[in-house]
Amino acid sequence: MRMGSFRELAEVMEAIASTASKLEKIALLGEYLNTLEDADLEVACTYLTGSPFPAGDPRKLNIGWSALVDLILEISGASLQTLDALYLKHGDLGKVAEELLSRKVMLSLFPAPSPPLTIQGVREAFETIAALSGPRSRQHKMEILRRLLLDATPLEAKYLVKIITSDLRIGLREGLLEEAIARTWSVSLEEVRRANMLLSHVGLVAVMARRGQIHTASLMLFRPLRFMLAETIFSAEEAFQDQAGALLVEEKYDGIRVQVHKEGDRLAIYSRTLDDITASFPELHANLLSLASCYILDGEIVAWRDGPLPFYLLQQRLRREDPATLLQEIPVVLFAFDLLHLDGQDLLSLPLEARRKALERLNFRAPVYLSRAIIATTPQEVTRAFREAREKGNEGVMVKRLDAPYTPGKRGRLWMKWKEELATLDVVVVAVEHGHGKRANVLSDYTFAIREGEHLRTIGKAYSGLTDEEIERLTEWFRAHTIRDLGRVKLVEPKIVLEVAFDAIQRSDRHDSGFALRFPRIKRIREDKSPEEISTVEDVRRIYEHQRIKP
Numbered sequence: 001m002r003m004g005s006f007r008e009l010a011e012v013m014e015a016i017a018s019t020a021s022k023l024e025k026i027a028l029l030g031e032y033l034n035t036l037e038d039a040d041l042e043v044a045c046t047y048l049t050g051s052p053f054p055a056g057d058p059r060k061l062n063i064g065w066s067a068l069v070d071l072i073l074e075i076s077g078a079s080l081q082t083l084d085a086l087y088l089k090h091g092d093l094g095k096v097a098e099e100l101l102s103r104k105v106m107l108s109l110f111p112a113p114s115p116p117l118t119i120q121g122v123r124e125a126f127e128t129i130a131a132l133s134g135p136r137s138r139q140h141k142m143e144i145l146r147r148l149l150l151d152a153t154p155l156e157a158k159y160l161v162k163i164i165t166s167d168l169r170i171g172l173r174e175g176l177l178e179e180a181i182a183r184t185w186s187v188s189l190e191e192v193r194r195a196n197m198l199l200s201h202v203g204l205v206a207v208m209a210r211r212g213q214i215h216t217a218s219l220m221l222f223r224p225l226r227f228m229l230a231e232t233i234f235s236a237e238e239a240f241q242d243q244a245g246a247l248l249v250e251e252k253y254d255g256i257r258v259q260v261h262k263e264g265d266r267l268a269i270y271s272r273t274l275d276d277i278t279a280s281f282p283e284l285h286a287n288l289l290s291l292a293s294c295y296i297l298d299g300e301i302v303a304w305r306d307g308p309l310p311f312y313l314l315q316q317r318l319r320r321e322d323p324a325t326l327l328q329e330i331p332v333v334l335f336a337f338d339l340l341h342l343d344g345q346d347l348l349s350l351p352l353e354a355r356r357k358a359l360e361r362l363n364f365r366a367p368v369y370l371s372r373a374i375i376a377t378t379p380q381e382v383t384r385a386f387r388e389a390r391e392k393g394n395e396g397v398m399v400k401r402l403d404a405p406y407t408p409g410k411r412g413r414l415w416m417k418w419k420e421e422l423a424t425l426d427v428v429v430v431a432v433e434h435g436h437g438k439r440a441n442v443l444s445d446y447t448f449a450i451r452e453g454e455h456l457r458t459i460g461k462a463y464s465g466l467t468d469e470e471i472e473r474l475t476e477w478f479r480a481h482t483i484r485d486l487g488r489v490k491l492v493e494p495k496i497v498l499e500v501a502f503d504a505i506q507r508s509d510r511h512d513s514g515f516a517l518r519f520p521r522i523k524r525i526r527e528d529k530s531p532e533e534i535s536t537v538e539d540v541r542r543i544y545e546h547q548r549i550k551p
């Protein structure tokens, strides 16, 4: 059997990066994917999405920026100043690794021959790293990474680093990969998309397409699928803009989104980042196990005692390894609002109305509840529901179309969220500074950014809203993930997502997004959101336009 080489994959990524033509990218992909055996095809597709594991795979490498920088410095023999200067030039750690390692190759007259990297070799290394835990795991991880980087050519190192940091930036969205799969094996794009939606594993989809089995793709229990997302609306009238009929209005619970899979006596609760968080919520297990015999449901876990408790308490439940002591202090409940699979039948393509009926028939018992919902036919009814939801301590309402299928990973108008008078933004922290007064020893001032395509654009700075304990924890994280220390300001790895509230959005050239926030304050740390999911310049523009037309 021909072993897929990592070098060829790196070369294809390089070629894709160097053309702006979508058709050419698709052609390059198709030609390359066709040469691979099934096992390599599966993994190569995952790497082409810029991720070390498939979308639906909860495993993580947990390799910090500083660990990678340490290794690149060690192997290249370069100084931190050189690396800093190169980072400033490229803004891309993969490119920095490539450049520093190629200088090293030029310098050494007799480079030690090492076996070429294979796709399967990289996969095994990643799997071993993800499985490591415990006190010596960092050292062990570093050894495996060091081996990989030592065996890599500079170009391979560039793409290894890009995949490890999930920051590919070669102008390839997953949608383009889906198109390439459809064309290469002559199947319809709809079928490829549908299969990928169900499996969250584009590599597996490619293998099925080649074997002519794509139509057999179905949901798999205990392989979480991406969550359906909602678009922000600012008024009840907006909810009826696209359709005149009835809408389902639910309370928008302020907790964490979960997907529950159950079959026989096996149960798993997955978070929005597709992590398995079953062990954090033991009091839900008995009820979830008796809800139905085999199902996948979508819902929200909320900290609750006679009503919602603050969100940060729920986060404490998630962080504790042993939740026993917190069970009494911070009780939780689960509100179920959608059903994706029941007893061997996938329900995704059914309209919400039918899925809701099936959900209502399940055997709900405290502390697992059916979400509260009403049917609204006028903006006045939606407004009333919004006010009532706010009075009960909820964030607002979710407004859903009754005819909508469940569309995993998609954000659109089939689900709408109406939060407060003005929306909040999800932003990623890009730079931090020490605070003042009692906060002089901690990193408590954050500059944050929104997204524009593959770029991050700064939009503001905030230093209020978090608890001392949260600031301590973030300070520790930022120290370990500082990319460049500029003295007072430290540039950090863009991974920490915050939800910020503000009074208004203004045009401004102070930040490179072209906008600034008036009175920004941090509402919470969004541990459940990844930097890919933050607000975009488009979102900001919409909010800006909206506030301008408001009386």
Ligand code: AMP
Binding pocket: 229, 230, 250, 251, 252, 253, 254, 255, 256, 257, 300, 337, 371, 398, 417
């Ligand atoms: P946001 O996190 O602001 O993007 O709002 C969407 C989130 O609201 C979802 O991901 C859920 O975690 C949460 N949510 C709360 N209540 C509901 C509900 N009834 N239906 C759907 N999502 C809900």
